[in-house]
Amino acid sequence: MMGLETQLCKMKLRNPTVLASGIRGNNAHLLIRAAKEGAGAVTSKSCSLAPREGHNNPTMINTPEAMLNAIGLSNPGVEEEIGEIRAAVMGAKVPVIASIVAFSIEDFGKVAERISEAAPHMIEVDAACPNTHREGRMFSACAQDAAAVAKAVEEATNIPFSMKLSPDVPNIGEIAQACVDAGADAITAINTMGGMYVDAYARRAVLHNWFGGVSGPALKPVALKAVYNIRKAVGPKIPIIGTGGISTGMDAIEMIMAGANAVGIGSAVVLRKNVFKGVCSEMSAFMKEKGYKRLYELKLEE
Template identity: 45%
Template sequence: MIDSNLFNIKFKNPLVLASGILGVSAEYFKTLEKSGVGGITTKSISLKPRKGHKNPIMFCDDHGFMNAVGLSNAGIDKSIEMIKKAKQFVKTPIIASIFGGTVDEFGELSKLVTEAKPDIIEANISCPNVKKEFKLFGASAEAAAAVTKIVKDNTNIPVVIKLTPNVTDIKPIAKAVEEAGADGITAINTLSGMRIDVNTKMPILTNKFGGVSGKGIFPVAVKNVYEIYKTVKIPIIGTGGITTGKDAIEMLMAGASLLGVGTAAYYGGIKVFTKVNLEIEDWMKNNGYSNIKDLMGAAHE
């Protein structure tokens, strides 16, 4: 009922753990699989190991969740080992998220990570928290297309490009990555934001600025997915603020084929995946749907 096929990969349900959330240790992938995820995205991988920003890197207020982890990861060599190990532990499709400082680095990462045989490669060209060090490739159609092309040229694995909502118009960028050969699009990454502690007059995050995620950004994500769906023919992994089954249905109707879920694990623990899946099934039964495909893009009919 809620299973689907994308790029000839079988997903038992549409909920994919979004990048940056818990996708660190191979053994923890077992726990995630048991919690009911349909797919697992790794934390974004760079060529060299990165420590990321100093704490505080995350917090949450009543309306939104903020993070500026700074793309901490063990580097490509250790990450390849981790993905290989994880593939022994779980049957759930694995999406390897990569990010580079230059177009060429993206190409090299694509080539290297292919060796670990992830099911999908996701190129993260949209992290809002490392602007000092990295160009935001997702901010321009040309740069996004250049990254897409080189990642595609270096692998035979399906490639999705993760886009940022922190742009004036996401449509030409989506179009550009489709034309450059992307197999799919993940949208959206976090929204750029900031909080200041009024007693100390200090930004709370060490990085000052961070990415806002969680319930509050759901309407922004729905709108972006809706617009991208209108613009391109390639499938979309709709991501941003999904915390309930009803949110999931809405995002599917906006045009998503799979759903990225991350911050929801903060609100409800990782058991949220099972809960949301049950809620999707309930909604489908109550509304006369037997195949999740019938919901995808339903808002456009």
């Protein structure tokens, strides 16, 4: 669609919609399907060094305001994932972003090195999953740990990589800047925010894991603020994939105005049919109405 092209590092995207990690992107077939459905780029489910089964059910609940999940990073491990990413790169005809996760800084380097064999266009480093705690907290909980992960990945691969950050921190801009200083080429913001639902009749938390990650509409204002603050911190050159609560063209326009170069779409893939095409045509309609020709013209007035 005219005027929606964007660039993330060296990747040229036909439109700014990116399938976010973990939602219908668990194998090459699903990644290719999202590309056929109109995504500008696709991100795979995070893979770890060894296979992981994940948490027991229930792992997900959907309400009108939000989705809450604690999947527990179930994935087949990097060895098997290499084949899936390779097949996706061959078949998707749009850039493929391979998401990785690990439970030690050293393992982040190892997974990055292995997944690079599949030659994805970019690697996304999930330093923010609520299920990956180091001494009880996420790697992206502080600038020092996040930078150590970024450095390990930088040393392990020549493929551009984006650091995916958590909103559950006091100063996300500072953490993003530390990642960039350590070699990150881009920032993906945000992963889910920690949350919980209660079943009053059962007098228990709804999810088996009790806590999970909040995504969907409720996350949008949190994501907009995070992206705005990251853009302020890292300056104009570092690409940002703004993710959280995007399901319409107006959501995407707002996210780009806040400072994103592209928009990740996760929960809405489940909530809205043909979401990528719908978001793009609504963006185009707004841009036409307001006389914007290119995405970079979408800026907040300050």
